[in-house]
Amino acid sequence: MIKATEDNQYVELTSPTSLPKASGFLWNEKMMIHVNCRGYAVAQFMQPEPAKYSYAPNLEAKTFMQPEQPYYAHHPGRFVYIKDEVSGEIFSAPYEPVRKHADSYTFAVGKHDIQWKVIQDDICIEMSLRLPKEDVMELWRVKVTNLSSRKRKLSIYPYYTVGYMSWMNQSGRYVEDLQGIVCSAVTPYQKYQDYSKIKNYRDKTYLLADHQPTGWEVNHETFEGEGGLHNPSALQSETLAGGDARYETPVATLQYRLELEAGAEQAYRFIFGPAHDETEIEGIRQHYFVKQNEEGQDGFTAAEQEYAGYIAEGQGNIQIETPDSWLDNVVNHWLPRQMYYHGKTNRLTTDPQTRNYLQDNMGMSYIQPQIARAAFLTALSQQHISGAMPDGIILHPDAELKYINQVPHTDHCIWLPVCMKTYLDETNDYSILEEQVAFTDSEQKISVLEHMNLAMRWLIHERDARGLNYINQGDWCDPMNMVGYKGKGVSGWLTIATAYAFNVWADIGEQAGHAEVAAEFRQEANQTNAVANEYLWDGDWYARGITDDNVVFGVSKDVEGRIYINPQSWALMSGAADQEKQEKLIRAVEEQLETPYGVEKLAPSFTAMREDVGRVTQKHPGSAENGAVYNHAAAFYIYALYLVGEKEKAYRLLRKMIPGPDAEDILQRGQLPVFIPNYYRGAYRQFPRTAGRSSHLFNTGTVPWVYRCLIDGLFGLQGHAQGLQVRPQLPEDWNEASVTRLFRGAELNVNMKKDATVRTIEVHVDGQRIAGDIIKNIQADVKYEVLVKLPL
């Protein structure tokens, strides 16, 4: 049903109905497209806010991406109808809208392309989608092959949905000179001030073809007729009717009548995307279909190649070979790709949440650290002189803080040292601390070091008399907007996370030679941990917080929301939990939060609103986040387990984030193992039927943390001021593993072997055993052979 191809470049699915929501993602610098195995697609591009060129059949809300997005007959998509002109039979590729079961079907998700191969009645349809690197458009290839031993008369109809573009104006027509369809709309607006923006929008949707079509149809109503999308009326005629759409829902459908001898094939190429005007579309046609470069390629083919190169730049800095080949495939191919997407696009928003922006760039430290460096400076340049970090980072001059970024959260500062640590580990570039940066509300420049100190002191300032951190209307990942909106409620997690941030910052200060910073924040960390233990330890685990009305919650007396994962993970990380507490809380998590699909965010799931906690509790057990296996939070627990040496449990939970390899597990998750979604459904103990299902959301802070678990934890190949520290935590049943580690310009081929003859780790570099576990003096552009012997 699902398999990775031999070269590990694709994951293939052989039925469109077994995982009906299975999808692949492609993106470039300005757009993203989420493509479903059945032919549905959601594409967004930035102008500067996310916009569409293939719309739903009604006026959709402009909102952030929905989890578990529903599909329905008229959902936007890209399809090809095929009609046998002799028998009159029709089918469609890839599967929708006709939904005829093909004799053979393959959906192949690659890193830089997505492909289908559908065979029905000895006609083979191959479709592929790629993007250019910079331009906003889809590059489609469609190939028809006659596999039968007789001549076939066919019509094929590429059918690209345009949908309900705008109530203000929408129309469509075929433009002879462009050899394509152009649909026009005006983005609705009411205030004249908005006109200066919308006048430059790419409000047209076009479909360009490299072959002149036999017919076309641009009016959705006429096309579908009374037949329905599974049997469109327009296909009854010999030739599509042409005509236009005037304030009618447009569609971009072409017809090619063709005769294919036995074994013959015919290939077509199409470009689908948004444009400002027909001049721009003509330019696209010239560049992609008409002009050729020195190698005789047209722009279409050159763009496909350039895009493959662009994606290839996003590989990570480890290539692994372990006893777990399923893990190998995911880590070598798909994880860094997902991380690269986050670092490159910032989730296609102009105001990423500050914590997301910092973590996404933490991930970029493993791929293109110069981008991460710039991002840290951008973030700090938007710090307030009070030390507070804003709720979102503005990335475009026209951007503003939207949605959840208008709700004050108190955790943003902690992510600064936590994320910068990885950048420093990877690059050893402590010069970043000396960069001079201004504020959002002052032009005065101070060093990054001082900025970071200010952020840490803001966390110290925003506390109650007990020394617990205020939560205001929220902190990270449990959307609890009513715990502290009156100004008194505090966050258990944030208090503990603050201790961890202080420790990390003290470590950085130490390594950077700022002993005073180290001393100040080490002491603050210890004090904070002590406060956490005094007020938040509940006997077997840490409480989630204390409300405005002084009610401690996330504790054993609670019937719902009794235990939350985040305070436990971070108490392992911060040092708050001593050995005894560590054991207790790990047991509590195991008993109450672990499921076959990972660690749930809280349990038992809420079934009713708890007004003194707020919004999280309105998320029903079966719903998106409440009680879900929220992978971002789960990744921290795994990270924490590695920090305290719980390597067996850590590895087991890490593997639960990746769908498969069991077919049954993949079916339950409902997604291909080409990305980690932001959550799997939880409430496993209450609602097992739906537990484990993927959100299908590609955007998640999970990925850099999984990567960090691999680098710092499982393979223990973490950067250090003095070099590369080697501290693998291989699971017991692995006897060996090898990792090619790119590090500060060098390439280290690291072979790890369990060895009954050693009692502590031994590290051999180019045949020489080194003292300790830090490989020093690593030179860029040099390859090192590293042998790591590990005790059994």
Place this chain on the structure above:
Amino acid sequence: MIKATEDNQYVELTSPTSLPKASGFLWNEKMMIHVNCRGYAVAQFMQPEPAKYSYAPNLEAKTFMQPEQPYYAHHPGRFVYIKDEVSGEIFSAPYEPVRKHADSYTFAVGKHDIQWKVIQDDICIEMSLRLPKEDVMELWRVKVTNLSSRKRKLSIYPYYTVGYMSWMNQSGRYVEDLQGIVCSAVTPYQKYQDYSKIKNYRDKTYLLADHQPTGWEVNHETFEGEGGLHNPSALQSETLAGGDARYETPVATLQYRLELEAGAEQAYRFIFGPAHDETEIEGIRQHYFVKQNEEGQDGFTAAEQEYAGYIAEGQGNIQIETPDSWLDNVVNHWLPRQMYYHGKTNRLTTDPQTRNYLQDNMGMSYIQPQIARAAFLTALSQQHISGAMPDGIILHPDAELKYINQVPHTDHCIWLPVCMKTYLDETNDYSILEEQVAFTDSEQKISVLEHMNLAMRWLIHERDARGLNYINQGDWCDPMNMVGYKGKGVSGWLTIATAYAFNVWADIGEQAGHAEVAAEFRQEANQTNAVANEYLWDGDWYARGITDDNVVFGVSKDVEGRIYINPQSWALMSGAADQEKQEKLIRAVEEQLETPYGVEKLAPSFTAMREDVGRVTQKHPGSAENGAVYNHAAAFYIYALYLVGEKEKAYRLLRKMIPGPDAEDILQRGQLPVFIPNYYRGAYRQFPRTAGRSSHLFNTGTVPWVYRCLIDGLFGLQGHAQGLQVRPQLPEDWNEASVTRLFRGAELNVNMKKDATVRTIEVHVDGQRIAGDIIKNIQADVKYEVLVKLPL
């Protein structure tokens, strides 16, 4: 294809495909439902802003109602699937989703109900929808009759779409105790401040049945399966699978397996609507299905009757019998019903545009004038002490000015006298002018008369040095947001409309005995008309305005937007146009704006943006308003024609507002003749294919003006301070007409006859000819027989 029933209670359509968008409307005090002949439906209720309980399959934008709303397979709707248990054949009523052509089909739109009767394979399905008067719910009856001569084994499946309720949470289950399906959701919100509102929302959607079902299905994905909505997979099984929906799109589907002897029938009743919780739903079940009143009726039947009575209260104050029976049916039944809807519901908004609110209540003057009276006082209580009227009238404590009401328009004051005139004509209640009313920004109370004077003087103040009225970001009905946003541009229409308002106000002052008011504003009107003639007369018609950069537009030198209807209509009304100008502008309108579907709003339609005019010009010729036959504006032109005695042209244009009676005309309009839509598509000279198509929007200020054209114009039975003024303007080919006119509590049966023997109008009351044309001393509760003799 279309006919009115003999009793004129229904308009019937006999094919679901001939007018696929044909719809009926039902409403009550808190909700409205727009029901399509094919079974699609859009329902909204107030909590306090418009909300839904049957949603689209995706997250729809919350916006005002869309014109020419598109339908698609998964559009919200109410359907019944029918399966022959022996043959396995399925069809659906009314038509969607299976789309099988029935042997017989009727869609009957009534004033207080909507009915279908579908016969297929000797099975008759009758469906009807009614509403209660106050509660938010749909009352459905479904009857199955075996018309064949053999026993039939059937399953019928009421299928009510619930759709994508919320990304935050959605679920559904069958509740045994309620004998129904309950779907739950949480309205998404992010700011804790919003919780106090959403916590009381009716976020549940329920379907209650009066018969225990054989099976049910609440999970849309499972129900539809791979079969598609035209052939749902769930219907393959003997019994629906039950189960639940957990963060999955819910659906409310029941199954009834039944055996019907030849000729036998089985009736079911269902209630579909929103509720806050299951306690409320249980209360509904008890009230509507369980408990009985003294007459032995349950609440369901009683509510149907009460609703019929409620709608009957909304009849107008004329019943006509003319040579034009098509007109009779529309005027006697459908026009006042549409007017009543506007007056009762204020278009289901909490902040109606001030001009809409005043005109809707102008219409209510003909039905329930006490409601109109209260509305005028409400509107004036929101006047600013500057005299300015706000852009919208706040009708609910939680309401705020939204959408277009945030854009400053300058015309609101003119509507005060214009609309109040009708109230005074109907009631003679000049006491309203003495009511003491405060302001929105001052608690000081002044009389309505003084408020009105303030409003008029504000119009005088908001003018440039030439005496032309500023347009700011807009005035009425041509959304021109860039003519005057810099503070200089002026409106030709508004200047002329101001003159008309002054004249009307002077008339009112005169009748009320305030000679000083009459004198002041008569003079202002004359001055304003003079200014209009100086700066706006273009030689053959009046210009629409002058931009910030002093460019006169809507004039003969313009290639697009050369002539606008509004300045012409109002120049006839205000007295600006003398005899010569009247003739010229009427000819210009005829040549450039008249079409088979009415008078276009402007011509030629714009094909490109004109930045110094603004948004209207971004509405493409084929689109909603630009170049459309905007009926509201067209109605003023007709009104103006009656004012200047152009009765032939007025009647001809009036009739173009009503689809039919030609089948071809109805097909082109695409709507049933049960309401006047806000527009018909225009650009007739450029795009004849789509010209004339109905917007299908029921909300429009057109209706009270059409009624006023009938009362003041065609039948000339207008109220006057001294009584009822009789000045009919029957078209030439009418020899007679009779009107039953309800007026100030009396009933006047007016027979109008052309009579070769009279040279001027003669009015006979109860057999006595009266002097002049005003019937005086009319007593409430008395019937009068009136004979009007008209010269040929």
